[in-house]
Amino acid sequence: xxxxxxxxxxxxxxxxxxxxxxxxxxxxxxxxxxxxxxxxxxxxxxxxxxxxxxxxxxxxxxxxxxxxxxxxxxxxxxxxxxxxxxxxxxxxxxxxxxxxxxxxxxxxxxxxxxxxxxxxxxxxxxxxxxxxxxxxxxxxxxxxxxxxxxxxxxxxxxxxxxxxxxxxxxxxxxxxxxxxxxxxxxxxxxxxxxxxxxxxxxxxxxxxxxxxxxxxxxxxxxxxxxxxxxxxxxxxxxxxxxxxxxxxxxxxxxxxxxxxxxxxxxxxxxxxxxxxxxxxxxxxxxxxxxxxxxxxxxxxxxxxxxxxxxxxxxxxxxxxxxxxxxxxxxxxxxxxxxxxxxxxxxxxxxxxxxxxxxxxxxxxxxxxxxxxxxxxxxxxxxxxxxxxxxxxxxxxxxxxxxxxxxxxxxxxxxxxxxxxxxxxxxxxxxxxxxxxxxxxxxxxxxxxxxxxxxxxxxxxxxxxxxxxxxxxxxxxxxxxxxxxxxxxxxxxxxxxxxxxxxxxxxxxxxxxxxxxxxxxxxxxxxxxxxxxxx
Numbered sequence: 001x002x003x004x005x006x007x008x009x010x011x012x013x014x015x016x017x018x019x020x021x022x023x024x025x026x027x028x029x030x031x032x033x034x035x036x037x038x039x040x041x042x043x044x045x046x047x048x049x050x051x052x053x054x055x056x057x058x059x060x061x062x063x064x065x066x067x068x069x070x071x072x073x074x075x076x077x078x079x080x081x082x083x084x085x086x087x088x089x090x091x092x093x094x095x096x097x098x099x100x101x102x103x104x105x106x107x108x109x110x111x112x113x114x115x116x117x118x119x120x121x122x123x124x125x126x127x128x129x130x131x132x133x134x135x136x137x138x139x140x141x142x143x144x145x146x147x148x149x150x151x152x153x154x155x156x157x158x159x160x161x162x163x164x165x166x167x168x169x170x171x172x173x174x175x176x177x178x179x180x181x182x183x184x185x186x187x188x189x190x191x192x193x194x195x196x197x198x199x200x201x202x203x204x205x206x207x208x209x210x211x212x213x214x215x216x217x218x219x220x221x222x223x224x225x226x227x228x229x230x231x232x233x234x235x236x237x238x239x240x241x242x243x244x245x246x247x248x249x250x251x252x253x254x255x256x257x258x259x260x261x262x263x264x265x266x267x268x269x270x271x272x273x274x275x276x277x278x279x280x281x282x283x284x285x286x287x288x289x290x291x292x293x294x295x296x297x298x299x300x301x302x303x304x305x306x307x308x309x310x311x312x313x314x315x316x317x318x319x320x321x322x323x324x325x326x327x328x329x330x331x332x333x334x335x336x337x338x339x340x341x342x343x344x345x346x347x348x349x350x351x352x353x354x355x356x357x358x359x360x361x362x363x364x365x366x367x368x369x370x371x372x373x374x375x376x377x378x379x380x381x382x383x384x385x386x387x388x389x390x391x392x393x394x395x396x397x398x399x400x401x402x403x404x405x406x407x408x409x410x411x412x413x414x415x416x417x418x419x420x421x422x423x424x425x426x427x428x429x430x431x432x433x434x435x436x437x438x439x440x441x442x443x444x445x446x447x448x449x450x451x452x453x454x455x456x457x458x459x460x461x462x463x464x465x466x467x468x469x470x471x472x473x474x475x476x477x478x479x480x481x482x483x484x485x486x487x488x489x490x491x492x493x494x495x496x497x498x499x500x501x502x503x504x505x506x507x508x509x510x511x512x513x514x515x516x517x518x519x520x521x522x523x524x525x526x527x528x529x530x531x532x533x534x
Contacts, residue, residue, distance in 0.1 A: 048132075048133050048136065049133075049136070049137060051130065051133040051134075052133035052134045052135075052136055052137025052138075053137050055126065055130055055133060055134040055137070056134050056137050056138060059122070059126075059134070060134065060138075062074045063075060063078065063082040063118060063119075064082045064083060064084075064085065064138075065082070065084075067086070067142065068084070068085040068086055068138060068141065068142030068143075069084050069085070069086050069142075070082045070083055070084030070085070071084075074118075076355075076361050076362055076363040076364070077314060077357075077359050077360065077361060077362060078117075078118045078314070078315070078362070079315040079362050079366075080117055080199075080203070080205065081201075081203055082118070082119075083119075084201065085138055085139075085142035085143050086142055086143070086144065087200070087201070087235065088100060088143055088144050088145060088146075089200060089234040089235030090105070090106070090234055090235075091217070091218070091233040091234055091235060091236060092105060092108070092109055092114070092217070092218045092233070093105045093231050093234070094153055094154055094156065094227060094231065095151040095152060095153055095154065095231065096151070096152045096153075096154055096231065096240070096242065097231060097232040097234065097239070097240035097242070098234060099151040099152060100143070100145065100146065100151050101151070102151065102153070103135065103136075103139065106135045106138070106139060107131055107132065107135050110122050110123075110126075110131050110134065110135060111123040111131060114217050114218075115214060115215055115216060115217050116214075116215045116217055117217065118314075154227075154230045154231055154242060156223060156226060156227055156230070157251060158223075159221075159222045159223050159226070159255070160255055162222070162259045162262075166255065166256045166259045166260075167256075167259050167260050167263050168260075169256040169260075170256035170257045170258070170259050170260025170261070170263075171260045173253060173256055173257045173260070174257060174260055174261070177241060177244070177257070179261075181193045182194055182197065182207040182237065183207050183208065183209075183210055184207075184341070184441060184442050185441055186211070186264070186441045186442065186443075187209065187210030187211050187261070187264040188209055188210075188211055188339050188341060188441060188442030188443060189206060189207040189208060189209040189210075189339075189341040189442060190341040190342070190441055190442030191207065193207075194206070194207045194341055194342075195342060195478075197237050198237075199235055199236050199237075200235045200236070201235070204366070205236060205237070206341070207237075207341075209339055209341070209442075210261050210264045210265070211264050211265060211266050211339065212265070212268075212319070212320070212339075213265040213268055214268060214269075215319070218233075220262070220265065221262075222255075222258055222259065222262055225258040225261055225262055226254055226255060226258040229241045229242075229254050229257060229258060230242045230254060241254065241257070242254075268300065269300040269301055269302040269320050270300065272299050272300075273492050273493060274299070274467070274492065274493045274494075274495050275299045275323050275324075275325050275470065275492060275493065275494045275495070276297055276299075276325065276495050276497065277296070277325035277326055277327045277332060277494060277495065277496045277497060278295055278296055278297070278325075278326055278327075278497050279326075279327055279328065279329065279464070279496070279497040279498075279499060280292070280295065280326055280327075280328055281328065282328070283328065284326055284327070284328055284331055284332075284333040284449060285326065285333055285335070285447065287436060287438075287447065288335055288436060288437060288438050288445035288446060288447045289438060289445065292326070293324055293326075293335055295326065296324035296325060296326050296335070297324065298322050298323070298324050298337075299322065299323050299324075299492075300320060300321070300322045300323075301320060301321050301322075301323060301472060301489050301492060302319065302320050302489065303316065303318055303319055303320055303321065303472060303473075303474060303487040303488055303489050304316065304319070304487060304488070304489075305486075305487055306394070306473075306484060306485070306486045306487065306488050307359075308394050308421065309394070309421045309422070309484055310358045310359075310484070311354045311358070311359070311360050311484055311485060312358055312359045312360070312484075313360060313481065313484065313485040313486060313487075314359055314360070315362065315479070316474075316476070316479070316481070316486070316487030317340065317474075317476025317478070317479035317481060317487070318338050318339070318340065318376075318474035318475075318476050318487045319487060320338065320339075321336050321337065321338045321376075321472050321474065321489075322336070322337045322338070323335070323336055323337075323472075325494060325496075327452065327462075327464070327496050327497070329452070329464075329499060330451060330452060331449055331450060331451050331452060332449070332450060332452055332462050332496065333447060333448070333449045334378060334447070334448040334449075335445065335446070335447055336376060336378065336444075336445075336446045336448070336472070337443060337444065337445050337446070338376070338443070338444055338474060339442055339443055339444075340374055340439070340442065340443070340444055340476055340478075341442045341478075342477075342478040343374065343409065343439045344371060344372065344373055344374045344409060344476070344477030344478050345373055345374075345409045345410050345411075346371040346372075346373060346410065346477075347371065347372060347373040347408065347410045348371075349369060349370040349371040349372050349482075350368065350369055350370065351369055351482070351483075352364075352365050352368040352369025352370070352480065353365055353368050353369075360485065365480060366480060369480045369482075370477065370478075370480060371477060372475065372477040372480065372481060372482040373408045373409040373410040373475075373477050374408070374409040374444070374475060374476060374477045374478075375406060375407060375408040375409065375474070375475040375477075376406070376407055376444070376446055376472070376473070376474045376475070377404050377405060377406040377407070377472070377473040377474075378404070378405045378448060378470065378471075378472060379393075379395070379402050379403070379404045379405075379470065379471040379472070379473065380402060380403045380404075380405075380460045380468060380469060380470055380494075381396075381400070381402055381403070381460060381468070381469040382396070382400075382401040382402055382403045382417060382458060382459075382460055383460060383461075384460070384461070384463065384466055384468065385400075390469045390491050391469075392420070393471050393488070393489075393490045393491050394421050394488060395418035395419075395420060395421045395424075395425065396418050396419050396420060397419060397420050398419050398420055399419070400419070401417050401418060401419040401458075402417065402418050402419075403415070403416075403417055403458060403459055403460050404416045404417070404418060404425055404473075405431075405433050405435075405448055405450070406425070407435040407437060407446055407448070409437070409439075409477070413431070413433060413434070413435045414427045414428075414431065415427070415428045415431030415432070415433050415459075416428060417458050421484070428456075428458060432450050432451055432454045432456075432459070433448055433449065433450045434448070434449045434450075435447065435448050435449075450462070452464075452496075462494075462496060463496070464496040464497060464498040464499065465495075465496065465498040466495070466496070467493040467494075467495055468493060468494040468495070468496075469491045469492075469493060469494075470491070470492050470493065470494040471488065471489050471490065471491050471492065472488065472489045473486050473487065473488045473489075474486060474487050474488075475487075
């Protein structure tokens, strides 16, 4: 039965829709018995064991493997790789560092999933009893020493009220514990040790970007962060700090550190779909760091891996951008900010071996490709259309082309057009855009500038007052991204503020004069009436 199942899985993996059905739950990020002792569930009945095995083979084996060793047929395509249960290493626990988790800890992961990985949430797909059955099957068949001893549980107290002094103390502790060596001074995963990190199995692993709440794998609330600092993450470079402090100061120190880390969370992409370009009378900002940008409202936007055209890219490095815009009736300036822990400026690298399937085989690809420069593109529809119809968001389509501004960290700036991803980008012979960028502490700030109207048929006219379709694409060089291996957004809108007509000021002035005249007349009449009555 298992051999037939695996044969079917491998066959499905070589097709577009087969692979989508296998790992879609893990690729779409937006769309991952209190104090029960690990053997507290009691003996598992033969029927429950059979149910757990059936669920595992149908739902879990293609990632975690037939024998629970993390080597299922999908595993080479995932980063991070699926959990190898046979190592007894579980990251998310309430037990002390190095020990096995509680049964309820494993159930919690199955129910909620793990953010930023291919592990989805199962609580709306499987029943409570089914989740319990598959957890019991996994732990009792694949995890060595399961049920042979009672692990020590770390107590997690109720969170305190966070104060500014607590955050400031936490920042000092962050430096003392050298958290910045991996996570960076600003928490953007750009520390000096970040490029060298590996897990206990030797696979490369990235430090968490602490500014992105939506990527905290074990939860982003204060108590979640406290738990991670207390337990550590088994199998990774993330240690436990529980025994670093004395028993008297431990709780206060860990809460302060947790409060500081939580204070780093920022720019959560939201539901705003319109980038508004304020109109200014002064010259537009000349650099990405110009203080004039404070006048522009930031809009944060999610990006996801390009899984539409082969080679499909399921592990993007850039998962969000923040955008600001200004204009002065002559030109528009766009400021795009995003996090990238490593600045990659070299290009012309080897494309590497992506494997023989529609998705990239990371085991074959990583380490064989590059170097590639970091890059970002802003995409517009090539012309404004009536109604809500837009070109296809991935490089347009026949009859509905797009205009693409692309900057690369190797210094190149190109303006291209496209009418479908099959045909790629077609660079224009000349362009009217300028671009400049800075990189510091794991963050790019990129400035694009272009005249509102260029007079070229292939350039979209940027008309104030119109909702102009805009989208974004990004490439992180150190993550092996180039060409179709990218992250991208769907369509948003750019709205340039219209100038206020002179008639509005005239009408306002007339209204003020009229009101003042009416008030003067009323006052005069009141005084006249009062005089006649004396």
